[in-house]
Amino acid sequence: MQRLTGCIQFVNVSFHYPSRKMVPILKNLNFSITANEVVAIVGVSGSGKSTLINLLLRLYEPISGEVSIKCILSPDFNQWKSSERDGHQVAERKYWICWAEIKSAAMFANAHEFVSSLPSGYDTIIDDNLLSGGQKQRVAIARAVIRDPAILILDEATSALDAESESYITEILHSMRKDSKTQRTIIIIAHRLSTLKSADRVMVMDKGQIIEVRHSVTQNPSNLNIV
Numbered sequence: 001m002q003r004l005t006g007c008i009q010f011v012n013v014s015f016h017y018p019s020r021k022m023v024p025i026l027k028n029l030n031f032s033i034t035a036n037e038v039v040a041i042v043g044v045s046g047s048g049k050s051t052l053i054n055l056l057l058r059l060y061e062p063i064s065g066e067v068s069i070k071c072i073l074s075p076d077f078n079q080w081k082s083s084e085r086d087g088h089q090v091a092e093r094k095y096w097i098c099w100a101e102i103k104s105a106a107m108f109a110n111a112h113e114f115v116s117s118l119p120s121g122y123d124t125i126i127d128d129n130l131l132s133g134g135q136k137q138r139v140a141i142a143r144a145v146i147r148d149p150a151i152l153i154l155d156e157a158t159s160a161l162d163a164e165s166e167s168y169i170t171e172i173l174h175s176m177r178k179d180s181k182t183q184r185t186i187i188i189i190a191h192r193l194s195t196l197k198s199a200d201r202v203m204v205m206d207k208g209q210i211i212e213v214r215h216s217v218t219q220n221p222s223n224l225n226i227v
């Protein structure tokens, strides 16, 4: 089965927020993330992790340098591109998500049980006060999964989950990346060692720069601001 895969590249990226022009936040960042790689970004509070994601999402443009995202179809791009009928299937898939897919995404995010127990179940209209912090995160993860993105960004996405729910999601993230049908690029920002374990690479940020790249967080995690 063909799917989109995403590559990310930051070349000499520097940035400050418009409201604080004298305070550089990112300084000459250079890195790339290949398709299907799982990369964790760690660092002390204020080191620029979320700002990096803001630039990736194009919420802000860099002051200098370039942020590029390339999404490619793999593995049979030409065959797929030339088929108009398949194009329609993609459009249909985007707009017609069936009940089984919704349920499976909710089960994936460990949300099915509590959603089913709400008085209106999956038809519940959610307001700010209805769900706990952890439940909101599980719904957000289910929504992200159902979109089947080429690039999945988890910025403190499991911080409000209890240890059991978090380890369940971490395990599934781990198996999801091994499944050739669901491969995707994943960026994880988290402070918990358990969330970061499935990363191929860990980038350590400090004062707007990448000061270290590790291939595992199990090595000497005491100075990575993770628990």
Ligand SMILES: Nc1ncnc2c1ncn2[C@@H]1O[C@H](COP(=O)(O)OP(=O)(O)OP(=O)(O)O)[C@@H](O)[C@H]1O
Residues within 6 Å of the ligand: 017, 019, 020, 025, 043, 044, 045, 046, 047, 048, 049, 050, 051, 052
């Ligand atoms: N919208 C904004 N306007 C001005 N400054 C901002 C804005 N958002 C963040 N900052 C500043 O940018 C710096 C980096 O913040 P950022 O949120 O990227 O850090 P972080 O590493 O993600 O921190 P945390 O781990 O606490 O979430 C901080 O000094 C913060 O005060």
